[in-house]
Amino acid sequence: MKAVVYREIGDPSVLRLVERDVPEPGPGEVRIRIHASGINPTDLRARSSDMWPMPYPEVTPHHDGGGVIDAVGPGVEAFAPGDRVWVMTAGFGYNTGTAQEFTVVPASWVRPLAEDASFELGASLGVPALTAHWALTVAEGGPRRLAPKALDGCTVLVAGGAGAVGHAAIQLARWSGATVITTVSGPEKAALATAAGAHHVVNYREGDPAAEIRAVAKDGVDVIVEVAVAKNIDLDLAVLKNGGTVAVYADDSPTVELDILRSLQLNARFQFLLLFTSAERMAIAADDVMAAVRDGAMGVGEEHGLPVIRFPLAETAAAQLALQNGAVGKVIVDPTA
Structure with a gap:
């Protein structure tokens, strides 16, 4: 599978497209086929600031994403392959950011994505x-x-x-x-x-x-x-x-x-x-946000007040640079493009 990584702190040029094996979910984990990876200012700070030391020798960025469950690990009963979901805090405590074709995360970091909600919306929730x-x-x-x-x-x-x-x-x-x-x-x-x-x-x-x-x-x-x-x-x-x-x-x-x-x-x-300092608050908030999405209260795109700016996975550096330069809207990387 294709993934974006960086191995040193720096500007967007440190981002590299690499090939990796598709990861297997362990107990309590799910594997997600990422359709949209959302970029936030925290991703830029983590990549560029010496105040945020690299947690791993090789980091896959982006916390947020929308996609489809591809496989589930032992003990996971809340999700099944084929479920549409959004993921929050990917890469927090695990090197499992969403700037890749597949990611494996704890099932507790995942929430169902309503059938009428876009993957871009899923990737815009999270942070x-x-x-x-x-x-x-x-x-x-x-x-x-x-x-x-x-x-x-x-x-x-x-x-x-x-x-x-x-x-x-x-x-x-x-x-x-x-x-x-x-x-x-x-x-x-x-x-x-x-x-x-x-x-x-x-x-x-x-x-x-x-x-x-x-x-x-x-x-x-x-x-x-x-x-x-x-x-x-x-x-x-x-x-x-x-x-x-x-x-x-x-x-x-x-x-x-x-x-x-x-x-x-x-x-x-x-x-x-x-x-990121309160897992309990994040879990409660995720449940309420999921309810708001189900009620049709959340949306992205110009008609909902947040234009979506899309880049293919191979252009993740350009996507991060666009956000860094003040792009108005939600910058999304599409690993399926």
Whole structure:
């Protein structure tokens, strides 16, 4: 089978296409024929940063994927060959990333993919959707699970609604009954955020974004799903409800300057999130995301607010470079091409 690997930290040129034997699933494992491999910023950091030491002499990248069960190991009863599935955290603790034709992972990392859901959607869930779920369920007194009506009466602000996590947060929050506001940088991204399901879209580069958000949420927003806290901290504090939560999942800067008095007056809660630190949360989130997909609440493609940008497996380096250079949409590698 064909697989993409890297053997040293570096730019996308370190990625190589190699031939490997098809792996066999062991006890509790499944083998998946990958139809779509999703790329996330974490994949780029792992490949390029000395702060993330290589876990193996040869690494196969990408955590997320959509495909079909090809074989099951002893003890696996939840899946059978031919089942359509999506996989999360591939390569985490095992050298089993999805940038290859077949991958073997624990069955607990796999969830069924609805028949009417595309493999591209399956490859777009994983890291973005589970991160979005966590951000939406950390507020004090808020729900720990998402489902229809779970966020009724709640106003959510999604910073960067045209990004992969922002897109998933819009869809999950709307499915759960929240009023969803999002900020974007221009009209093209505004159209995508609207297609994703945001009720209100604010261009943060024009006018008075805080006033626009306060016009929708007079008392402030309950939860902010935050991608760039250092840049957005003043806006966040200007629109946060007393007792509200800022859920921070990304690092636009290594430090943030915080107005402590203003935060005290707001009883503000800042929750920093790193997805891979809680297997229990990931499993719960995966079950809720699976339900949202089954309900038709999740989607990718331009019509759903997240364009899909496809590359064949042999062009994985170009695919990673596209994401690195700011491609708007979900970058997918297709091992079947």
